[in-house]
Amino acid sequence: MFADLVSQLADAPEGICDAEYKERQSRLLSQLAPSDLLIICTNPVAKRSNDVNHPFRGSSDMLYLCGWEEEKGVLIARHVKGEGWSVELFVEPRNVLMEVWNGRLHGLEGAEEKYPIDKAHSYNEMAEILGDYLLNSKRVVLRNRVNEEVDKLVDAAISDNSRPRQQFGLGPTSITSPSPMLAELRLRKSPAEIALLRHASDISSLAHIAAMKVAKADIGEWQIQATIEGFFRFAKGSGWAYPSIVGCGDNATILHYSSNNMTCRDGEVILIDAAAEYCGYASDITRSWPINGEFSPDQKKIYTLVLAAQKAAIAECVVGNLFTAPHDKVCEIMAEGLIEMGILQCSLEDALGPEGELRQWYMHNTSHWIGLDVHDVGVYRPDGEARKFEAGMVLTIEPGLYFGGWRPDVEIEDRWSGIGIRIEDDVLITDEGPDVLTAKCPKEISELEKIIGSDN
Ligand SMILES: [Mn+2]
Incomplete structure (x- = not known):
């Protein structure tokens, strides 16, 4: 299966040439x-x-x-x-x-x-x-x-x-x-850097497909992790860009779960946040899907909401928009959706904001820069004002909802308990609009249901 997948990979990019390194040096030295x-x-x-x-x-x-x-x-x-x-x-x-x-x-x-x-x-x-x-x-x-x-x-x-x-x-x-x-300087990526980021993203996308293919009830989280990380090296990535998060069921509701030691049970959703590094450049992808290949109606509702929020946020990744625009869009869509489903019982106004009710189920931000570091350098609010997007900037878009029924501090109906969904792509800002570097990693429900378990 690995050889099959790796054959879909484009030729490795050239890397950074001496002239570009010298240009970087002189920009700093000036x-x-x-x-x-x-x-x-x-x-x-x-x-x-x-x-x-x-x-x-x-x-x-x-x-x-x-x-x-x-x-x-x-x-x-x-x-x-x-x-x-x-x-x-x-x-x-x-x-x-x-x-x-x-x-x-x-x-x-x-x-x-x-x-x-x-x-x-x-x-x-x-x-x-x-x-x-x-x-x-x-x-x-x-x-x-x-x-x-x-x-x-x-x-x-x-x-x-x-x-x-x-x-x-x-x-x-x-x-x-x-x-x-x-x-x-590092905040704005050159064409050579973008080619490396794209290659890291391609390797990572194929690794997620490999994980989907081997999935089935009763597989170990560690076995999915081994498949993904094995593929990173098989495709000549240097390895992971950050420790892989592979969590099924309740574990999918723990943001940085990393022990990856539990067995995946029939009917659970698995959340995989894992990606490769290539020539020093990071990718960052999260996908969440049912381990048995079929979303339950309730899982589908939550997934569809997060996906809609994610797509709307990607559409905000245009030159001149504020860095905060994708996050604001995500919060608005997810809050409205959760109010409609009755999971949030409050006004839209009370759901939003840093102290809002949505924060119980969506407790992180939507984006970070990505480059040589997975959480790349670059000030988000220079002089206190949110930065405006420029061509060449690369960021993640990663909304999520985490219904941890195990948490003593919140209450959630049983039907939603244990559903953890995050969908994360890496997006390049261009003059022609958002360019999703991780677009080869499937996220539509119909695509996912077709691929999951197809190698068993
Ligand atoms: Mn991320």
Whole structure:
């Protein structure tokens, strides 16, 4: 089944070219002063147990600015008089003994040859070289508390009270974070980034179809999870973009359920929030459907309402609209629907708003940006005003209703209890209107009922 599905995948996109990385670098550097020193650290390695680490992933800012994926890496940019900005990378030097155990390294030569940098240095010489660069800067542009060694060097440079400093006033006096500038750049996706997001979304859509095909009563949530995550790798995704949520029945009403250890029972709805990462870019998809392949009349009512809200919200994803427009639309449609069904017994006005009655059953927001991070960077309300959509922005649309009968704090009729529905797609804003990147993942009731269990 996997080979069949993977054959439907378009050719892998090319990725980000050097010219684009350099363009990103210069857009950031054009906002700095010549006396600034920019330092971008990759993520630290995280221990899992004894001598086993969690799989490593570079920091998104490092990936964004130069695509460097090795465990050791500190990117810096300094302004050289008469020459302009020099972009340099501290890397682990080649070491055959280490490479035999842990894998090949690019080393200094490989880094200079294959990455969009002007110069590579040995990580072992960072204290000396970076110390020197720091002494010649006035301000450090750094997100601190990512790399402890770098923090120590920067702290020492700022608190330094040596003779040259006293004599010539050299050395940095402050740190500022590059994150707001990077967030603003990363918020608008380039065509190459969109191609990667689309590929991650295609892999994830096919993985959801694989899960639908193997579904049946009494299958384990973990078995569905294994199918989906197995497909991510089978299709050459790097793995999941976030831990998979695979919850049946009551578990579907727990927003971030992740133990995925229960058996799916006949008549239950399963909620699957799972998606792949590809070349650092995330997808984010949720689908909810009956494990036995047939919606009960009550499940169908709730599903139809959430789907209608989701489609109306996607239609709001147009240039110039406010970021809050999709969420407002979702709340209005779902509140009206629940009042009509008698699940909410209040006025529309009392149902809406941050304290409204709808909040009992729909307790999260409708959207977040998506990109290198699944909850991507980018301020939603710059200066307190909701941001307006621009072409190139990518966000999720994910309304849901969760009737957790197990909850002691709310009351719900038995007929609705245990129904948890979320429908989530990733939407690119374009001048021609919303472009649903995850459109290959089925969500119409007729399509779902046809696919569910078709591989059994
Ligand atoms: Mn999401």
